[in-house]
Amino acid sequence: MLDLIVIAIYLLAINVVGIFSARAKTVNEYFLGSRSIPWVVACFSIVATETSTLTFISVPGLAYVKGVGFLQVAMGYLLGRIVVAFVFIPEYYEGNLSTVYEYLHNKFGINARRIIAVLFHITRILADGIRLFATAIPLAILMGWQDYRAAVIVIGVATFFYTYYGGIRSVVIVDAIQMVLYLFCAFMGIYMITRLTGHGLEETFTLIPAERLAVFSSGLSEGWKSLFGSYNIFSGLIGGAILSIGSHGTDHIIVQRVLACKDKKEAQKAMIWSGVIVLFQFSLFLILGLFIMVLLDNRTFTRPDEIMPYFIINHMPNGLRGLMLAGIFAAAMSSLSSSINSLSASTVLDILRLQDRNMPEKRRMNISRVVTVIWSAALILVATLIQDSTSPLIELGLGITSLLYGGILGIFIQGRFIKNFSDKAALTGVFVSIAGVVIISKYLAVFWPWYVPLGLLISLTVGSAVDFFVKRKAQ
Numbered sequence: 001m002l003d004l005i006v007i008a009i010y011l012l013a014i015n016v017v018g019i020f021s022a023r024a025k026t027v028n029e030y031f032l033g034s035r036s037i038p039w040v041v042a043c044f045s046i047v048a049t050e051t052s053t054l055t056f057i058s059v060p061g062l063a064y065v066k067g068v069g070f071l072q073v074a075m076g077y078l079l080g081r082i083v084v085a086f087v088f089i090p091e092y093y094e095g096n097l098s099t100v101y102e103y104l105h106n107k108f109g110i111n112a113r114r115i116i117a118v119l120f121h122i123t124r125i126l127a128d129g130i131r132l133f134a135t136a137i138p139l140a141i142l143m144g145w146q147d148y149r150a151a152v153i154v155i156g157v158a159t160f161f162y163t164y165y166g167g168i169r170s171v172v173i174v175d176a177i178q179m180v181l182y183l184f185c186a187f188m189g190i191y192m193i194t195r196l197t198g199h200g201l202e203e204t205f206t207l208i209p210a211e212r213l214a215v216f217s218s219g220l221s222e223g224w225k226s227l228f229g230s231y232n233i234f235s236g237l238i239g240g241a242i243l244s245i246g247s248h249g250t251d252h253i254i255v256q257r258v259l260a261c262k263d264k265k266e267a268q269k270a271m272i273w274s275g276v277i278v279l280f281q282f283s284l285f286l287i288l289g290l291f292i293m294v295l296l297d298n299r300t301f302t303r304p305d306e307i308m309p310y311f312i313i314n315h316m317p318n319g320l321r322g323l324m325l326a327g328i329f330a331a332a333m334s335s336l337s338s339s340i341n342s343l344s345a346s347t348v349l350d351i352l353r354l355q356d357r358n359m360p361e362k363r364r365m366n367i368s369r370v371v372t373v374i375w376s377a378a379l380i381l382v383a384t385l386i387q388d389s390t391s392p393l394i395e396l397g398l399g400i401t402s403l404l405y406g407g408i409l410g411i412f413i414q415g416r417f418i419k420n421f422s423d424k425a426a427l428t429g430v431f432v433s434i435a436g437v438v439i440i441s442k443y444l445a446v447f448w449p450w451y452v453p454l455g456l457l458i459s460l461t462v463g464s465a466v467d468f469f470v471k472r473k474a475q
Helices: 002-020 027-035 038-068 071-094 102-108 108-141 150-168 168-197 201-206 234-249 252-259 264-295 304-315 320-351 361-384 393-417 422-442 448-474
Strands: none
Touching: 002 150, 002 168, 002 304, 002 320, 027 168, 027 252, 027 304, 027 320, 027 361, 027 422, 038 071, 038 108, 038 168, 038 234, 038 252, 038 264, 038 304, 038 320, 071 234, 071 264, 071 393, 102 108, 102 393, 102 422, 108 150, 108 168, 108 264, 108 320, 108 361, 108 422, 108 448, 150 320, 168 252, 168 264, 168 304, 201 422, 234 252, 234 393, 234 448, 252 264, 264 304, 304 422, 320 361, 320 448, 393 422, 393 448, 422 448
16 A cells, blocks of 8 residues: 555656746747756656666566676667767757648758658557557556556556646656656665675675676677677677667657757757666666666566566565656656657648647647647557567567668758758658568567668668659659
């Protein structure tokens, strides 16, 4: 009962904070915060948005079964953000964009903007549906529910209210609070394991098999097959960096936060420091997973994502257990609220283009909030349909986004570096890339970090070839 009270108080308090921090009266305030979000708040919001539930639940489970090799990908994430900060962000601020897809409008026209925005909608609804489902696991276990659907609805509804009323400003402020909470919970988890086992930090590390602590791998231990089928220095740095460029340079759920900063330098600081914090955060949650392995003596689980909830439910004391579950909800809600607001922003500004229509601002706001309701319901619906995956959910979620990011990054690169590139050629490259990566993922034993580099290569190659023939034919 104490745990449920802690969770209920948290959910109520976070909605109160979110609603009372709201000042949105225009579409610009609702989706961009009047471009006045402090870079530190934007930075924390980026971190909370991208890692969220999958970090809290799935990363410890990943370390439990596979070790800390995922850190190689996190290092690539930092490299990718540095590229985004100095290559793409200056371009976005020069164009005074309302969404990242407006950049494609300026380079290729309205069709490119709307098509890529639709792909963004598809990616976010699937990936964030998985994130929401991951959060429902511990709540369902705590409540004794056999079906995760009720837990999904509870979390989704709790997130909806402050997102609906406050817009982006409420979202980023709540994100910052939630990030601090779930990082604190991770530290508390590590501390409690040392208390439960009677081992100090250093002694606990000595009980972990050396292969689980190995950060770096060449990926060549079993030849080329291992290189493309595991976490290694090449898939991590190359795949992680290009994935990060795609996600943080072309996905509006992240770019929306840097566009809400007051200027280019503030946005660059938010982007780069988010990479530093994410590297630390992944390290923390991977260590937590290894410590859980020591506590549970490496017992087996049907699903890796059940490990963290099992630890919390069965080994944390009353009150602290509720706080840690609240930390999981914090992680979920930060991602879910960001997804709802960014999806709504793209729908309103890229698809419906309300900013260009002659109507009262109040009506624009009413339509924006209706769109927010629709996307909230859609994310909850998708999450209720995910029931039978046995893979770590973080890999499933990242795998889905990785199928599209390569092709989408390709069109942004062509717009950024090549003048007068054909819109038809660029879009052809995007769709061939997506189809190609889907086929590769289905029929070839290629690990998910390689999806974005391969998709980017296909997009650039096909797009350039079609552009060459289009221009040649025009002559």
